[in-house]
Amino acid sequence: MTQAAAAITVRTTCPYCGVGCGILATPQADGSVAIAGDPGHPANFGRLCSKGTALGETLSLTDRLLRPRIEGREAHWDEALDLVAGRFREAIQAFGPDSVAIYGSGQLLTEDYYVANKLMKGFVGSANIDTNSRLCMASSVAGHKRAFGSDTVPGNYEDLEAADLVVLVGSNLAWCHPVLHQRLLAAKARRPQMRIMLIDPRRTVSAELTDLHLPIQPDGDIALFVGLLRHLAAAGAATDFASKYVVGTDGAVAAAAAWDIARVTEATGLAPTDLETFYRWFAETERVVTVYSQGVNQSATGTDKVNAIINCHLLTGRIGRPGMGPFSVTGQPNAMGGREVGGLANMLAAHMDFSPETIERVGRFWKAERMAETPGLGAVDLFAAMAAGRIKAVWIMGTNPVVSMPDADAVRDALKACPFVVVSDMTERTDSAQLAHVLLPAAPWGEKDGTVTNSERRISRQRAFLAPAGQAKPDWWIITQVARRMGFGAAFPYETPAEIFAEHARLSGFENEGRRDFDISGLLGENYDLLEPVQWPVREKSVERLFADGGFYTPDGKARMLPIEPPPVLNPAPGRMVLNTGRVRDHWHTMTRTGKTARLSAHYAEPFVEIHPEDARRLNIRKASLVRLARGDSETVVRALLSERQRKGSVFAPMHWTGQFASKGRIDALVAAKVDPVSAQPALKMSEVTVEPWRTSLYGFFVALERPRLDTDYWAWAPAPRGTRGELAWRAEPADWSAWIGERFHLDAKTKMSSVGDPRSGRRSFAGIRHGQLVFALFVSPDPVPVAREWIVGQLSVEKVDGLKILAGRPGADMPDSGPIVCACHAVGRNVIREAIRRGCPDVDAVGAATKAGTNCGACRTEIASLIRSEAILT
Template sequence: MNKKSSWEKSTCAYCGVGCGIKSRFNNDGQLEIKGDEQHPTNKGKLCAKALTLSETLTTNNRMLTPQILNKPVSWNQALNETANQLQNIIDSYGPDAVAFYVSGQLLTEDYYVINKLAKGFVGTANIDTNSRLCMSSAVAGHQRAFGEDCVAGCYDDLEAAEVVILTGSNLAWCHPVLFQRLKQAQQQHNTKIVVIDPRHTASCEIADLHLSITPGSDVALFNGLLSYLHTNDYVDQHYIDAHTNNITAALTTATALDLQQVSQLTGINEQQLHTFYQLFATHSRTVTLYSQGVNQSVSGTDKVNAIINCHLATGRIGKVGASAFSITGQPNAMGGREVGGLATTLAAHLSFERHDHWQLLSDFWQTDKLVTKPGLKAVDMFDTIANGSIKAVWIIATNPAASLPNSNKINQALAQCPCVIVSDCVDNNDTLRHATIKLPAQGWSEKSGTVTNSERCISRQRRLVPTQGEAKPDWWIITQVAQRMGFERQFNYINEAQIFAEHVALTATNNHPTQSPRLLNLSGLRHLTANDYDHLLPQQWPINSDGISHQRLFSDGIFPTQDGRACFIATPYRPAITQASADYPLLLNTGRIRDQWHTMTRTGLVASLADHIQQPFISIHPTDANHYQVINNQLVTVTSHYGEAIFRVRITTDVKPQQVFIAIHWTQQTSSAGSVCALIGEQRDPISGQPQYKAAAVQLSPLTYTTDAILTTTTTIALTELSASTALYWVCKKVAAGYQYFISSNLSSSALEKILMAHFMHSMQHDLRTITHNSRRAVVFNNNRCLASVVIHPHNSHHYSTTSANIIGNEVNDIEVHQFLNGEDKLASSDIVCVCKQITKQQLIDTIASNKVQDLSTLSRITTAGTGCGGCCTEIDILLNTTNVN
């Protein structure tokens, strides 16, 4: 028996909460994951995604070797070709003909060197990040109000607050560990919780007040709040006079709307508005936590500043239990902002607007090529690729062909770009299809460096497992290319600790406490040795020369502006650009689901995470479902001005009439037509450049087809075989021993059977049984081990077929084969609610009914549901309420 290894600490690969983990190899050689009880962020708690991280460490879809034009080459060849192509384009067309598009999933050290190369030595600011799509409005709002991109508060404020406002944030699903902390605080301290969201989400289940706001009207809501605070003498005039500027301009725009107008614009009745405004006004410890629903808007920056204005007016910034708090979506979105990851920023919070900052950075990097003006933001960058002005783009650790708005246009732009370099740990995604050079990068658990979470806490990500194939750290790939472009001395790094030390030194350079200081200051870490770096403990910046980490910022009322004062920003209400019309009468909102992450390149490898929600769906109100004559689980085609996609209908009152919701996660790898970004337009905030993902006008129509099939197999299949002539629609999900494909076709059952058998089951021993006249089932096995199965039947819009994947990959006996072929297998007809314990919705309903269960603790004791990460507890509470009422 192998001996268990000791626990190694690291940081989760997923959202911006930044949970600490511990891992070790067990006796079977498998990596165990659990929460780090000593990490200040999560104190041992983890969500289902984090708990299943070890299941993502697979060779499936890993890029294992460098490639040029899809042919394997040596690292030397790939690096030389990358450097030569970039240099040739720079020499012929200038540095702005080259662009870089990077990711909040990079480590800070990777982020630092790619920005140094682009802005300091290539001489282009055309480097942007997918953080542009989620957090850039918060960045711009912070800069306008505070003078620097700083989150003032910390997670502990959620537990210290009297009132917590969640606006544009489904915390329960997107940041579940924080949600559990908030829920516990509510139970212990009677914290009042307000949720501002057009939808009724899982977060609403603990809300004292849910404001179902009209999409895009947040500025009107918070302007109304500022006006209410001023009119009713709830402002902190002493704080305003001593620490802020420009209150008059902000009040002028805020008071332009009376309560009745705010009600009309927001769709919230006056009584609810008054209740909300009173809650904010009368509780000094108030946190407003905002995320994508605020940021992803044509008025995202103004929304952020409208929120901050209310906190400045009451002096609630950087105080215990009182702050405006931006929560990020990616593991290192904050770290990328520290090193100038956006096209509009410079490293170490230095500014394009200040000549002394140019000089500081030029001297520090020892370069005469430093750019002095902002570059192209993400959407503009890909427009410029489309028009041919950018000849080369280097994409690192992200999938813009799937995640940027108007994805059809993005794919066309990449298809015609002469040089598309992609560094990634996966071998196939929407973007990699266009790559001319592919560079295999280490993935989470293989690479080493630092990340910074939403509360400015720097944590170590450590190497836990050996690297697969020939993959290399991103910083190594970047610096090797830089050296080949002639910058050997400036990029001669030995390890990631050396890069972190340079980043630390830059934050401390000319950063004087009395001379308009930058709050991003890590000078307390300047003397870290490589060994110190290896053992670095989680700590929040700023970490000044005294070595003390600071939880909150601005508690002294001093801000990093020229005069030390914060600035109120006038935020006039402007209607959303996108409006529903006769041709496109429904307003589309987008977001995440509980157990998936981004484009599923990692979570899509975990069978249990696929069980909660199995297919791309569109949430639609019963009134609209009746109007369009669609029913639950029916396939519909959704069309916008930009493209179309296909989704299964979920009829629910969680959305309002004439509003629909679609999740963002499915791509061309997991669905033939389930990518929501094909529907999203390019409207964006004029200040931040952040696209509007939350308000697109669409229409829908039922999809007509004749046959359904479910193919389950131990191996992946060539999805190119499922052409439009074979399948109108398909979607793939991971199951325990392989993959399951849901297929909808206009072919007859017999014709589809022949194609599936010929392409995917032709070389295997099989048994085929007719169930009804047009319904077919087949099982393929080898030495009694089931390798594949297929179920084919005529489509019936009133019947949504599912089938168990339990027999796949296992040894089966004649009885089990007989049961499957005769349709007697256990149908997977009930959604999984508790992923950790694999408890279905039907199991919970049956237990509640048969045992007359009234509370969560009793139900958890009987079924174990909710005793893992706790992320499902809100849904279990809903089931308890609805089942007992029924």
């Protein structure tokens, strides 16, 4: 790369969550890329979270898929594309259009999504194209459409800053949307009278700086908001807005009449005084924003939860004006963009549904040869149809359903049984890619152009700043080439993403005349390369606010309030606990990108289950021991994290770990494939599982310059700054440790191995040193290994190590142990933060001044606040 090329900074958009942060990417002369937040982007104004800050560390070619592969062998693009087109065409001819399917991803750009949707619904003639957005946003879509007549998110990020009460419902904003959370906390710092409250079964880090936390019973949200509706009606909080612009008010209020405080208390497990406080705050505060995410959507009653929330805002007219409204925050960078082009199986492009009128309209616009006339299969039903033999060919794009889908073992088996599986991805090392007959190298973030739409309806450009690696191609190009080979070339003439975007914009305005919410026809004629972030709708006449004066997208222009009936209280069967799945701060989905960087792996380096200490004592589960979670024939083995943040009777486990990173960490294998009847979104938050100790005779921890061969009964590994790290466990101790180590670690004759053991405790340590540098260290113990892990990991980067200290597993008194990493940006450990607190740092800013923790992205500030609180309790 030349020095001239290194000087160019490209404005692009982050590929992680739905906040949609602007990024400044500057390729460097040494081949690296400097990443910074874009101060001019209205989503983040220069802020980035830990994941965004570390994006430059995820761009290596390690594990990249660089050439097409057919049955494991490298192939030319023409051969691979011909095969995909031919096998899809053969399946359609023999079994009909519904025998093929596409399963996409919120990682796709809007242009990719548009072309895939057009191919399936307009020319294959099947709506069997769904997306992993079904797993996170489908209930919100359904709730919006029932209430507003359209999938419209009415709010803006500025509303969170302008509100006097922000209610977080089933949203760990601090970890899952950190930049938005930092904007919220900054607003509260400017206006301390602002109230923030959290409704969540767990006391997540988002609760640390809130005014009230309601530790609600799982699935108690509907009862809570139905009770709120009753209270608002009784308190006279209904406004003229409801009488002018809403229908169904009387029926919704009547359905809520029986839900007094006593009944809501029983259904939610909340204290009556806390309920009364919440209801009073909501009733007396005009500027209220209710932010909800996966804790609401990922439920068998998710759509009703969404409408129960919206009902309260419609009754009080708290919608469409600054500082108020229901606000769905999306989990993926382009979940909303996918919805705009019909990426869900029950939608057509440009926010149109499957009505005879819209089918005819879209077909006429596309000059479609064979329009799909009915909705296709949602994600769960799609893989069930595959298992039943009805899907003969499937194309998976940029996602990993063998890990992320509910009942993930059944999904894996369905893919194994499918006659033809195609996977387009940046890597061949995903659990799903391992089952593909054809692998197509898709260009990842940094190598392709397009647009994405964030949670506030803001379209931003994602621009390439790297040349495609190997033979990688953008997804829209791959889909277009297959479409042409299937005989649909005239409808797929695209040579640039700008051409696709222009067609997408034309369709959004086609025969619209203000009747549909999604309209970006006002962008036609704009320079695609120079497109600035912009919120839709963008018509000839701009629209500042949606729904402030009605104008809903229903036949009569009025919103709908629905009568909502709370479900029965969730009571797990005897001997079972409720499993709540979710995310951690520094990892993203199935770790295809974040799993490459040591910095993001340091906070949580292996899969875990969070369990209340009282439940742990009852089940004889010790701190840091291994735990077996099971449902039916599916099981996982994960580390026990005892925490009073966790509600008794339920457990929490993150969904990120795959078969590539852990032996038995695929947590969604335990999730039942139960879906919401309206949205078809699976209930990923509330499966029943058994929880018990996983019996092992020996635990282990290792660091090594090269990843060893991992074949123990339990293993989990993560990258380290100069190598790898990992946790191990054995059912039976190896007979010969020297032979076992020699067969698995990459040692040579120049490596000197030493060991030390304690016969009484059963602990042993092994280390290999070459020319003064640590090659590997292995620590084993009958109990969870008590070593200073972050210090040991750091020794891989030391030019000349002290072998005795390595074998001891901890530094001497002159080299304090920093402890587990809390601040990923500056690698600040828990012990360093605690020491700063003990020396007199009274608040988060003071800790930051002393240690730098929390001074970059801010995502760890709530965790620092928690440490301050815990130290205050101890003293």
